[in-house]
Amino acid sequence: MNPVKQKMDTKREVKQKLFDKFCELRKEATKRGLDAEVVHAVFQGKIVQVKIENDTDRVNKVLWALATVFAILSTILGVLAYHYDIKEDIRLAFQNSRCIVENNGFLIEIARPKTNCQICEHLLSVPIETNISTEKFLQKYAYTAVPVLVKDATRHWTAMDTFSFRFFRDLYNSVNGSLDAVEEECQFFPYKTEFETLRDVLNMTEDRADFKEGEKLWYVGWSNCHPGVSSVLREHYQKPYFLPNDAESSALDWIFMGGTGLGAFIHLDYVQRPSWQAQISGEKTWSLIPTPECEHVCHSMNITVQKGDIFVIDTNQWYHATYIHPGEISITIGSEYD
Numbered sequence: 001m002n003p004v005k006q007k008m009d010t011k012r013e014v015k016q017k018l019f020d021k022f023c024e025l026r027k028e029a030t031k032r033g034l035d036a037e038v039v040h041a042v043f044q045g046k047i048v049q050v051k052i053e054n055d056t057d058r059v060n061k062v063l064w065a066l067a068t069v070f071a072i073l074s075t076i077l078g079v080l081a082y083h084y085d086i087k088e089d090i091r092l093a094f095q096n097s098r099c100i101v102e103n104n105g106f107l108i109e110i111a112r113p114k115t116n117c118q119i120c121e122h123l124l125s126v127p128i129e130t131n132i133s134t135e136k137f138l139q140k141y142a143y144t145a146v147p148v149l150v151k152d153a154t155r156h157w158t159a160m161d162t163f164s165f166r167f168f169r170d171l172y173n174s175v176n177g178s179l180d181a182v183e184e185e186c187q188f189f190p191y192k193t194e195f196e197t198l199r200d201v202l203n204m205t206e207d208r209a210d211f212k213e214g215e216k217l218w219y220v221g222w223s224n225c226h227p228g229v230s231s232v233l234r235e236h237y238q239k240p241y242f243l244p245n246d247a248e249s250s251a252l253d254w255i256f257m258g259g260t261g262l263g264a265f266i267h268l269d270y271v272q273r274p275s276w277q278a279q280i281s282g283e284k285t286w287s288l289i290p291t292p293e294c295e296h297v298c299h300s301m302n303i304t305v306q307k308g309d310i311f312v313i314d315t316n317q318w319y320h321a322t323y324i325h326p327g328e329i330s331i332t333i334g335s336e337y338d
Ligand SMILES: O=C(O)CCC(=O)C(=O)O
Pocket: 221, 254, 256, 263, 264, 269, 275, 277, 315, 320, 322, 332
């Protein structure tokens, strides 16, 4: 075999193995009952020990093991990045994978480009627009990484009266192979729940789905990459009216759904494109925190997104977390754009 190609193949295999390992590690930790937030903090090197009622010893052992394995894997990855010069490859591998990135502060810090602090300098609150023209959107927000909330932007979408827990359950159950596709090719974020797959979520009891008293709360997110499901979803929503005609939407739809409480824990994504997210029902507050290099000139901000609003954010440039308000179930759909 051509030695250059062989070296590239080995490099690819090693890299793939490492990425898979990180993902497995996270899954294993969640399976063993560790809170996603705790796993996240361990991976960021923020804690190696935590006190949790009941079974503290077992949990601590798992945390120590996780921290150790993570430290070893990180070192290997660092050495490989240096030897093989794969920093750029890591970035590319991350591009479509929120799996590692959602949970791994260290990797994102070595892979992400530094933020240009002009995006947030002097910004004290998220700008709010109504009836914004495409020209203004292009000029002020589209590719500037300045976040914006556009009010009343989904008025004509049938999604507003259609999307619900049961709608998604019926849709996925009726499109052959779609749940397998989500499991194998898309991504699923259980956040604080015990669910491992979207299938588990859609199989929950009616009472839990309705947030009846005494039932465990839930909030999850997933990407849909099954074309059969996408085409039905897209009958119910359109590209936001303020995006330029030639702006291309990603083929992936991102859906976040669930009840009151903490939504997504604080994280930065490794997606290179900005994204929009439409609030189909319920109310959600986003907390935005500038990246460390911009902390001296930029401010953290909160913004509450209500039913019918579209929030545009570059999740690669702003650390973000979400909180779901009591009341209606929160359902959002979104996509990245170019
Ligand atoms: O909607 C949420 O709760 C989190 C969304 C998020 O993290 C994202 O779109 O990157």
